[in-house]
Amino acid sequence: MPSPPWRDRKRERRRAAPARRPLDYDQIVDAALAVLDAEGVDAMSMRRVAQQLGTGAASLYAHVQNKEELVDAVIERILSDVEIPAPTGDWREDFVRIAYVTRDALGAHRDAAKALWGRVPTGPNAIRLADHVYGMLRRLGLPDQLVAWAGPLLFDYITTDAYEGSLYSATFGDENGTIKYFESLSQYFASLPHERFPNVVELAGTLTTGGGEERFAFGLDVLLTGLKAKASEALGDGSGDS
Structure with missing residues (x-):
């Protein structure tokens, strides 16, 4: 059936849309940490974190002032995982x-x-x-x-x-890739002119162990x-x- 011309689609969409849960501080830190883990700390901008939350950057400013404060919050969250070991006496x-x-x-x-x-x-x-x-x-x-x-x-x-x-x-x-890199680096050190770099050449194998x-x-x-x-x-x- 065709829709009647008096039907207000915008109003119906607003009524049908579920109420968005208000953002809180912990949600923002969780999202920032997720961005950091996936893309690195440089990508952890206010805009990117807001995108992770499905909102606009302006929504974040009620809880954190800027990226610097956001980074501080994420560091604090990470350091909360550090459990101080009981003293051993040594x-x-x-x-x-x-x-x-x-x-x-x-x-x-x-x-x-x-x-x-x-x-x-x-x-x-x-x-x-x-x-x-x-x-x-x-x-x-x-x-x-x-x-x-x-x-x-x-x-x-x-x-x-x-x-x-x-x-x-x-x-x-992975670890294998790192090992291969240092193996090639050792070979490079060993191939250098001995008369110019005697210590590096003689220590070529040891330097990368x-x-x-x-x-x-x-x-x-x-x-x-x-x-x-x-x-x-x-x-x-x-x-x-x-």
């Missing part, structure tokens, strides 16, 4: 464990670690984590000024490693050994590492 083991759980939380979300570069997160979960690490450093015997510098140093190392891992994944796809886990553990050990030595100097016991 200061080095405790540092290693907190380093790994933090790196794992960042590494679980594509290039989330990139968002921490040039940014000091100030949400409750970030401060909870920082406060815990500062407490560990003070108990180690570091003076407060060195505690203030050592905490960011440790977090920078963790963040950099997590971000580098995300770049390898994006570039080479060790996977990401081994290198992360090595770097962490170097940092912790140095911090313990600094603590010993401050305490004047000359004991070095223990």
